[in-house]
Amino acid sequence: MFFIINVICIVSHFKLEAGKMLFLIRDCDVSRFLKSEWKAMQKNVLITGAAKRIGAACARLLHSKGCNVFLHYRSSKAAAMQLCYELNQIRPDSSYMMEANLLIREELEALASEACTAWGGIDVLVNNASSFYPTAIADVTEQQWDELMGSNLKAPFFLAQSLSATLAENRGCIVNIVDIHAERGLAGYPVYSIAKAGLVAMTKILAKELAPSIRVNGVAPGAILWPDKDFSAQEKQDILQRVALRRSGTPADIAKAAWFLIKDANYMTGQILTVDGGRTLFY
Numbered sequence: 217m218f219f220i221i222n223v224i225c226i227v228s229h230f231k232l233e234a235g236k237m238l239f240l241i242r243d244c245d246v247s248r249f250l251k252s253e254w255k256a257m258q259k260n261v262l263i264t265g266a267a268k269r270i271g272a273a274c275a276r277l278l279h280s281k282g283c284n285v286f287l288h289y290r291s292s293k294a295a296a297m298q299l300c301y302e303l304n305q306i307r308p309d310s311s312y313m314m315e316a317n318l319l320i321r322e323e324l325e326a327l328a329s330e331a332c333t334a335w336g337g338i339d340v341l342v343n344n345a346s347s348f349y350p351t352a353i354a355d356v357t358e359q360q361w362d363e364l365m366g367s368n369l370k371a372p373f374f375l376a377q378s379l380s381a382t383l384a385e386n387r388g389c390i391v392n393i394v395d396i397h398a399e400r401g402l403a404g405y406p407v408y409s410i411a412k413a414g415l416v417a418m419t420k421i422l423a424k425e426l427a428p429s430i431r432v433n434g435v436a437p438g439a440i441l442w443p444d445k446d447f448s449a450q451e452k453q454d455i456l457q458r459v460a461l462r463r464s465g466t467p468a469d470i471a472k473a474a475w476f477l478i479k480d481a482n483y484m485t486g487q488i489l490t491v492d493g494g495r496t497l498f499y
């Protein structure tokens with residue numbers, strides 16, 4: 217109420233001062249507009265794999281836009297605690313964190329449930345967590361298959377399933393972080409590539425199945441952050457030679473694309489937004 221009165225006072229003052237205004241917005245319209253804009257930004261978001269790198273960049277950007285962010289992590293507890301603390305320093309109770317191995321169904325369900333109760337519902341699910349490592353075809357083990365498929369495909373599906381009621385109630389959305397290599401597999405990474413191709417297919421079918429109440433889209437990053445190992449300096453150079461913009465992207469580039477899909481893409485569903493500096497132009 218105090219906020220609304222303040223807005224009315226400011227607007228009234230503005231009306232008096234700005235005698236030359238061509239049109240005036242009625243006070244109640246202003247407060248309704250401001251309220252709806254704030255609600256549009258103050259979304260409750262669950263981000264998987266949010267402690268570091270791209271997931272953390274998404275958390276920081278969405279939080280800076282007014283969202284509450286529920287940070288999921290598996291082993292990066294210290295980084296998750298630091299980020300959660302940092303965000304709560306900015307706005308108290310705007311961030312929670314929880315550990316879960318997404319390969320374990322009970323832990324996944326507990327994560328969905330805790331995220332729902334934190335602020336009384338979830339508006340946005342960002343499926344970001346992912347295992348990524350090479351698997352030579354001849355040597356792929358069942359455990360590797362389960363881990364790569366589990367983190368990149370199965371977990372996003374069951375999280376979407378578990379959260380579909382709250383997402384529908386809030387006319388929410390899902391953003392799946394896929395990969396440009398979903399389309400043309402990355403040499404040496406067949407299982408990861410198959411999993412991401414599945415996640416693209418899942419994005420499209422869930423967009424149909426969950427419509428009209430939930431939008432489902434994806435962001436396909438190109439070369440953003442190198443993994444800690446597995447890529448030599450020469451391999452990195454070779455990849456960047458085939459990027460039109462001749463440089464890698466930043467986690468913030470992916471976060472901005474995710475925010476666009478969440479906030480502004482009201483008439484988009486079932487789409488994949490490629491953020492690759494023009495890498496796919498060179499196939």
Ligand SMILES: NC(=O)c1ccc[n+]([C@@H]2O[C@H](COP(=O)([O-])OP(=O)(O)OC[C@H]3O[C@@H](n4cnc5c(N)ncnc54)[C@H](OP(=O)(O)O)[C@@H]3O)[C@@H](O)[C@H]2O)c1
Nearest residue numbers: 265269270289290291292317318344345346395437440441
């Ligand atoms: N980096 C790039 O250039 C690039 C390029 C194309 C696509 N992408 C996609 O963008 C997303 C983020 O990339 P990134 O490089 O920032 O990811 P990342 O650092 O490789 O992984 C993100 C997080 O996933 C979590 N995770 C992995 N397996 C898990 C499991 N079984 N259960 C729970 N959490 C698990 C890990 O959490 P803990 O650390 O807490 O264990 C990890 O920190 C991924 O989906 C990736 O495929 C990235």
